[in-house]
Amino acid sequence: MGVLGRSGIFVGCVAAFMTLLPQNPHRDNLLANISSGKTRVLDLSYAINDKLVPWPGDTRVFEAQVNATVEKNGYFTRSFWMLEHYGTHLDAPIHFPPGTVTVDKIPTKQLFGPAVVIDVRAEAVKDADYLLSVARVEEWEKRNGRIPEGAIVLLRTGWAARWPDAQRYRNEDAHGQMHFPGFSVEAVKVLMERKISGLGCDTLSADYGASADFAVHHLALGAGLYQVENLSDLSGVPEAGAFLIVAPIKLEGGSGGAVRVFALVGESEVKK
Numbered sequence: 001m002g003v004l005g006r007s008g009i010f011v012g013c014v015a016a017f018m019t020l021l022p023q024n025p026h027r028d029n030l031l032a033n034i035s036s037g038k039t040r041v042l043d044l045s046y047a048i049n050d051k052l053v054p055w056p057g058d059t060r061v062f063e064a065q066v067n068a069t070v071e072k073n074g075y076f077t078r079s080f081w082m083l084e085h086y087g088t089h090l091d092a093p094i095h096f097p098p099g100t101v102t103v104d105k106i107p108t109k110q111l112f113g114p115a116v117v118i119d120v121r122a123e124a125v126k127d128a129d130y131l132l133s134v135a136r137v138e139e140w141e142k143r144n145g146r147i148p149e150g151a152i153v154l155l156r157t158g159w160a161a162r163w164p165d166a167q168r169y170r171n172e173d174a175h176g177q178m179h180f181p182g183f184s185v186e187a188v189k190v191l192m193e194r195k196i197s198g199l200g201c202d203t204l205s206a207d208y209g210a211s212a213d214f215a216v217h218h219l220a221l222g223a224g225l226y227q228v229e230n231l232s233d234l235s236g237v238p239e240a241g242a243f244l245i246v247a248p249i250k251l252e253g254g255s256g257g258a259v260r261v262f263a264l265v266g267e268s269e270v271k272k
């Protein structure tokens with residue numbers, strides 16, 4: 001590799017490192033550069049309708065009805081009903097014990113943070129029951145530095161490619177047991193040591209599909225983290241350097257709810 005190539009990598013590494021530092025000019029530019037288009041804003045949420053993949057057993061998921069029409073009323077409004085946990089949604093800590101915080105009470109600063117993307121697509125193709133290992137977390141840190149405090153850690157399994165095909169997305173076996181990858185308790189313990197703000201995944205659950213005890217739910221939500229589930233395709237989000245804005249519906253007393261997740265991706269972080 002020539003001198004130019006090496007310096008290119010060096011500049012890239014510095015840029016990636018800079019974005020992880022708080023109060024650095026680069027991070028500030030992420031927001032300032034939205035209007036010019038230099039910063040790309042990716043929407044990681046699915047549009048809500050009644051055709052999304054529900055949790056097994058959920059039959060009534062979403063209904064919308066027209067209340068007023070321009071023709072009849074001069075304006076257009078609808079009303080809707082939906083599950084709190086449907087489509088791209090957030091699990092508030094109170095969703096599983098010993099968590100207590102409802103969705104409206106999640107501290108706002110916890111909803112903004114550096115995106116850490118751990119790509120386990122290769123493992124997931126080989127093993128639908130794959131659990132994120134501590135080794136993979138350490139491997140990410142070897143390349144990108146220590147996972148920063150306040151990070152939102154996203155598990156990219158590739159399962160979004162199966163959406164919204166319920167059969168392929170849930171991947172149930174003959175006994176009705178689901179099979180898709182997830183976080184492991186061991187890996188989440190390491191992430192909690194890093195003082196992250198939340199977890200996210202492109203599957204139906206932060207726990208793997210075959211989980212019977214929802215150990216990650218109990219552990220992470222119990223510690224006051226939140227989980228974002230059914231994120232859309234994460235292919236545009238680099239493994240480090242993007243910034244996430246997590247905006248859940250502010251349902252008073254809610255166990256969670258529909259969430260809009262935005263990833264801010266700077267020019268220098270466009271997928272390597």
Ligand SMILES: [Zn+2]
Pocket residue numbers: 085089090091229256
């Ligand atoms: Zn949920």
